[in-house]
Amino acid sequence: MARQVTSTTLAQAVADHLRMRIHRGDVSPGERLPAERDLAEQLGVARISLREAIRQLREDGYVEVRRGSTGGTYVTELRRPAEAWRSRMREQVGEMDDILDFRIALETETATLAARRHTEAGLVPIREAIAALSGVIGRTAFRQADSRFHVALARAAGNERLEEAVEAARGELFSPRDLLPFREPVEETLRDHQAIYEAVAAGHEGEAAEAMRAHLERARRQLRFIVFGAADDAEWPTD
CATH class of the missing domain: 1.10.10.10 (Winged helix-like DNA-binding domain superfamily/Winged helix DNA-binding domain)
Known part of the structure; x- marks a missing residue:
């Protein structure tokens, strides 16, 4: 029943x-x-x-x-829920990687479809999100600009279900960057977003997908850094 x-x-x-x-x-x-x-x-x-x-x-x-x-x-x-999220990620081995694998599957296809289907009007909010990221002051602004980029790219792909799935998957990864004493990875993220945008705008589907994959693999390393610990004054891991 x-x-x-x-x-x-x-x-x-x-x-x-x-x-x-x-x-x-x-x-x-x-x-x-x-x-x-x-x-x-x-x-x-x-x-x-x-x-x-x-x-x-x-x-x-x-x-x-x-x-x-x-x-x-x-x-x-958000200190209490952020710590609860970190504890859950530590205890449920593999869950964070499962979510990242799912995001990579979703967002590489999103980038592919955006490269194939985008309109000039659809590229505007992606450029605006990149511009917002380049001028961020503070960690909350960084997180919001990053989210704007991924949502705008999903819309450019022209599939509402895919857009909803991308937003849901992002919501599962509670990245409390604004609560922790780490430097925001603004330069790396800006570089990644620009590379994804350029491939999408040029209609290069394979390059767009690979640029997105590289971006999310970097996010995986950064999230593991947050969840599994480092010294308070540590820098973000880079390539």
Whole structure:
């Protein structure tokens, strides 16, 4: 018998959705979520389900509710959920690599399709994401610019399901770069994004896929550096 959909399962789905948005950097530490009524309307759910989802996120340390004139629901500094994520990645051997393998499969095909199907209009947001990355100040801005690039590339590929899968996979890799004492890999990421863009814009499918693969393999090394530890003043691993 199929499992019935209840308000509890819906609330969990809402909590998971908001958690993934935070993981991807769509909503950053210190940022206020939309008002309850507005957020419930955006998500297409009843306010009671949203309240339960917010309660779950509060218990997990993702958000806090503030009172007063500047009250509302705010994303925390994420230290507790970031450490919980790192602990899970350490305990569940191979999970992080499984996610990265999945991302490589998705995003190399995304780059291939973007090289084949892109329009001139579709290239504009990719260039804008690269420009945003070149001028970032701070780790939160870095994460947001990086996310913009990958989403824009997925849209240029012209497949909505692929775009949704890319966003979901990115949400599973909670990379708490803005919480840890590491230098942002801006130069390496900018170089990678530019190489991917140039191959896509030129319509070189194989080169676009290989540039994306190299980029995500570098991300794998950086994430392993975050998860499995290094000295607090260590630099990002480079080629």
